[in-house]
Amino acid sequence: MSPLTLFLLASLLLLSIGLIGLITRRTLVGLLISVELLLNGAGLAIVAAAKTASLTGALDIHGQLAALFVMGLAAAEATLVLAMVLVVQRRFGRSATETITVIKGSKEC
Amino acid sequence: MNDVLDQFFHSLGHLFDEAETCLTPYLPGQEFVALLAFAFYVLLIVSGGLVAVLARNLVRATLGLIVTFFGVAGMYLLLASPFLALMQLLIYVGAVCVLIFFAIMLTKNTSDGDEAKFPKISNLILAFLAALGPLVVAGPLIYQGTKAITTRKPVDSGANLGEGLLSIDLLPFELISIVLLVAMAGAVFLAYRPGSKEGSAAL
Numbered sequence: 001m002s003p004l005t006l007f008l009l010a011s012l013l014l015l016s017i018g019l020i021g022l023i024t025r026r027t028l029v030g031l032l033i034s035v036e037l038l039l040n041g042a043g044l045a046i047v048a049a050a051k052t053a054s055l056t057g058a059l060d061i062h063g064q065l066a067a068l069f070v071m072g073l074a075a076a077e078a079t080l081v082l083a084m085v086l087v088v089q090r091r092f093g094r095s096a097t098e099t100i101t102v103i104k105g106s107k108e109c
Numbered sequence: 110m111n112d113v114l115d116q117f118f119h120s121l122g123h124l125f126d127e128a129e130t131c132l133t134p135y136l137p138g139q140e141f142v143a144l145l146a147f148a149f150y151v152l153l154i155v156s157g158g159l160v161a162v163l164a165r166n167l168v169r170a171t172l173g174l175i176v177t178f179f180g181v182a183g184m185y186l187l188l189a190s191p192f193l194a195l196m197q198l199l200i201y202v203g204a205v206c207v208l209i210f211f212a213i214m215l216t217k218n219t220s221d222g223d224e225a226k227f228p229k230i231s232n233l234i235l236a237f238l239a240a241l242g243p244l245v246v247a248g249p250l251i252y253q254g255t256k257a258i259t260t261r262k263p264v265d266s267g268a269n270l271g272e273g274l275l276s277i278d279l280l281p282f283e284l285i286s287i288v289l290l291v292a293m294a295g296a297v298f299l300a301y302r303p304g305s306k307e308g309s310a311a312l
Contacts, residue, residue, distance in 0.1 A: 004255045010151055010184060012247055014158065014177075016240040021162035023236035024228045029212045033161050033174050036205060040181050043197075051188050061273040064190050065281075071200045072285045076292035078208045083296035085212050090302075095216040096223040 007048035014041030028085045028095045032078065039074045043067040147187060153180030165225055167213045171206055178202050192267045 014037055021034030050063020085095050092099040153176055160173025178201045185194035228236075274282050 002255055002258045004258050005252055006147060007184065007188065008251045008255060009248065010154060012244060012251065013151070014154060014181075016244050017155070017158035017162055019240040019243070020236045023239055024162065024233060025224070026228075027167070027216070027223045029167055029209065029216060030170065030224055032209060032212065033167075033170055036174060036201070036209075037158055037161060037177065040177065040201070044181055044184055047185065047188055047190055047193060051190075059273075061269050062277070064193055064270060065273050065278045067190075067193055068196060069278075069281055069285055071196060072289060075200055075204055076289050078205045079292050079296045080299075082208050082212045082215075083299035086215055086300045089216045094223060 004048055004051075008045055011041040011045035011048065014038070014044065026096050026098070028081070028088065028097060031097065032081050032085075036074065036078070039070060039077075043070045046070065143187065146183065150180045150183040150187070153177065153183065165227060167224055168210070171209050171213065174209070175202055175206055178206070192270055 018034045018037035018041065021037060022031060025031050025034060044067075047063045047067045050060055050066070088100055089095050157173045157176030157178075157180060161170045161177060162173075164170040164173060178197060182194040182197040185191075185197060227233075
């Protein structure tokens with residue numbers, strides 16, 4: 001078993017755990033936590049694949065920089081989600097996912 | 110002062126290089142140490158992740174998330190990417206987790222909130238089955254595709270990273286600064302309520 005296999009399996013584990021969270025969590029903040037787990041798995045997989053593999057022609061720094069960009073995107077995403085959660089909380093009084101199932105113009109609105 | 114710092118970081122880099130060479134079977138003893146470290150990091154990731162996903166209190170879930178972040182940072186160290194490991198701690202633990210704590214605080218997600226009740230057992234079983242999907246499908250594929258790969262590329266240093274940011278990855282580097290700016294402006298625009306005296310205190 002090569003080191004690359006181990007690292008990729010670890011990132012796969014992160015993906016699975018994040019999926020469990022995405023399905024079972026009831027609030028938007030809980031979903032945010034699960035998405036962060038998923039993004040971490042993605043970054044780890046990118047770095048590991050660019051490190052060892054002859055799978056891709058990418059250089060080592062390409063992998064590291066791509067993971068760095070993933071981190072930046074995760075930070076931007078967390079900021080925006082925080083603002084969205086705030087708006088939902090103001091309008092509906094709670095931040096459970098089931099409260100925002102009605103869109104403008106539908107019957108119950 | 111600068112020389113001392115330089116030397117410190119230099120020796121730090123050597124330490125990480127050694128950790129990485131451990132993963133290749135140069136010496137049987139070293140490989141064992143690296144595997145031990147890897148197992149420890151996997152333990153951190155799995156236990157922290159399960160707490161992050163299953164804890165009924167969102168603050169505890171965020172603490173589990175931090176443990177997972179530390180595990181992934183350790184993985185980056187084993188991959189000879191010390192800069193990424195430090196960035197992982199700085200960005201995720203330092204910034205993203207604080208944002209999540211703010212979100213918890215502002216939405217009043219207390220221990221008896223929406224997450225307090227444990228999900229139905231049937232839902233939980235279905236969620237675990239769904240998470241088993243990628244494991245069962247992609248796991249064997251990964252194993253088959255990568256078990257024979259032993260070649261490693263030369264390790265790049267932090268200086269190479271800086272050069273890469275200013276040459277081959279210049280466009281993504283500039284784009285991500287715009288993305289961050291737009292995200293910040295969008296967040297302010299969404300959360301700003303003009304003309305309200307109580308401000309966010311009303312929350």
